[in-house]
Amino acid sequence: AQSVTQLGSHVSVSEGALVLLRCNYSSSVPPYLFWYVQYPNQGLQLLLKYTSAATLVKGINGFEAEFKKSETSFHLTKPSAHMSDAAEYFCAVSGSSGGSNYKLTFGKGTLLTVNP
Amino acid sequence: GAVVSQHPSWVICKSGTSVKIECRSLDFQATTMFWYRQFPKQSLMLMATSNEGSKATYEQGVEKDKFLINHASLTLSTLTVTSAHPEDSSFYICSASRAGGTDTGELFFGEGSRLTVL
Numbered sequence: 001a002q003s004v005t006q007l008g009s010h011v012s013v014s015e016g017a018l019v020l021l022r023c024n025y026s027s028s029v030p031p032y033l034f035w036y037v038q039y040p041n042q043g044l045q046l047l048l049k050y051t052s053a054a055t056l057v058k059g060i061n062g063f064e065a066e067f068k069k070s071e072t073s074f075h076l077t078k079p080s081a082h083m084s085d086a087a088e089y090f091c092a093v094s095g096s097s098g099g100s101n102y103k104l105t106f107g108k109g110t111l112l113t114v115n116p
Numbered sequence: 117g118a119v120v121s122q123h124p125s126w127v128i129c130k131s132g133t134s135v136k137i138e139c140r141s142l143d144f145q146a147t148t149m150f151w152y153r154q155f156p157k158q159s160l161m162l163m164a165t166s167n168e169g170s171k172a173t174y175e176q177g178v179e180k181d182k183f184l185i186n187h188a189s190l191t192l193s194t195l196t197v198t199s200a201h202p203e204d205s206s207f208y209i210c211s212a213s214r215a216g217g218t219d220t221g222e223l224f225f226g227e228g229s230r231l232t233v234l
Contacts, residue, residue, distance in 0.1 A: 034222070043122070043209050043225040044160075090159065103150075104211075104223060106159045 002027045002093045006107035014115050019063075019078040021110045023091030026072060033074045034092045034104070035065055044090065050074060061085070086114045119143055120212050122226035129200055130234055136196045137229045139210035145190035146212035150223065151183075154207040166193050200233040207231075 007022040025031055032051050036044040048059025055067045061084075065076045074091060091107040119142040129135050139149055148167050152160040164180075166172040166187035174180045182204075184196040193212075197204050207230050211223040 032222075036225075041207075041228065041230065043120075043227040044211075045225070046222065049222060103162070103165065108159045109157075111157075 002031070002105045004091050004093050004105055004107035006089075006091050006110050008110055009108065010111045010113070012113045012115060013081045015083055016080050019076070019081045019085065019112065021076040021089050021091075021112065023065075023074045023076065023107060024072050025074060025091070025093045027093055032094045033065075033067060034094070035059065035063070035074075035076050036090045036092060038088045038090065038109075040087075047076070047089075081112075081114045083114050083116065086112055088112075118214060118224045120146075120210065120224045120226040122208075122210055122229050124229060125227060126230050126232075128232045128234065131201055132199055134196055134198045135200055135231060136194055137208055137210075137231075139193045139195070139212070139226050141191045141212045141214075141224070144212075144214045144224075146193075146214065147190070148213045149187055149193040150211045151185060151193075151195050152209045152211070154209060154228075156207075160209060163195075197231065200231070202233045205231055205233045 003026045005024045034049045035047040037047050038044050047063050048057045050057050050067045058064045063078045065074050088109045088111050090109045092104040094104045121140050123138045151163045154160050162175050163178045164172045164174045164185050166185045168187045168190050172185035187193040207228050209228045210226045
């Protein structure tokens with residue numbers, strides 16, 4: 001079984017400040033991990049993914065995440081927040097149990113607000 | 117590449133009617149499509165998994181007779197909400213996995229369809 005915990009349903013930062021969105025996972029098999037962003041009334045857009053290659057993953061829009069197996073974490077960071085980063089962010093995990101790598105389990109999401 | 121489109125984006129219907137939502141992979145063949153439901157300010161809840169040419173697999177607690185899923189081709193899956201009621205109002209999102217793609221679990225999401233049942 002897999003699960004994802006996103007600490008903090010709402011994170012507020014000032015424009016230009018560091019963004020840190022936390023994600024911890026549990027998985028009985030080596031996980032694939034994802035961060036998605038969702039803007040209001042839209043679907044999900046992939047920010048970045050970890051698929052057992054480099055532990056530090058760089059994504060779009062200046063975001064990156066580091067896979068830490070010992071901490072079962074995959075926190076999302078961005079050095080300097082921009083107003084356009086305001087959105088809902090979802091961490092997700094999938095694995096190869098049962099033959100399907102595509103059955104994603106999502107966290108509850110973290111709403112990021114960026115203050116001018 | 118890897119664009120998934122949903123139609124309609126918005127739909128309002130009367131209670132008791134049925135509504136069909138389409139999910140299309142525009143530039144790739146999708147072996148598997150997934151349907152999710154998202155309540156306001158909440159995460160995505162997987163409803164069902166559909167594979168082309170076979171019956172959909174529904175998650176526990178999802179009524180298969182209420183939410184009919186058809187995956188007639190490698191580029192189209194449909195979700196029909198039958199005899200819709202106000203409690204079915206929600207944001208429905210589909211996603212697709214690409215046939216022949218790297219098996220890393222990456223999915224491509226549609227834009228979502230907001231259903232409002234009056």
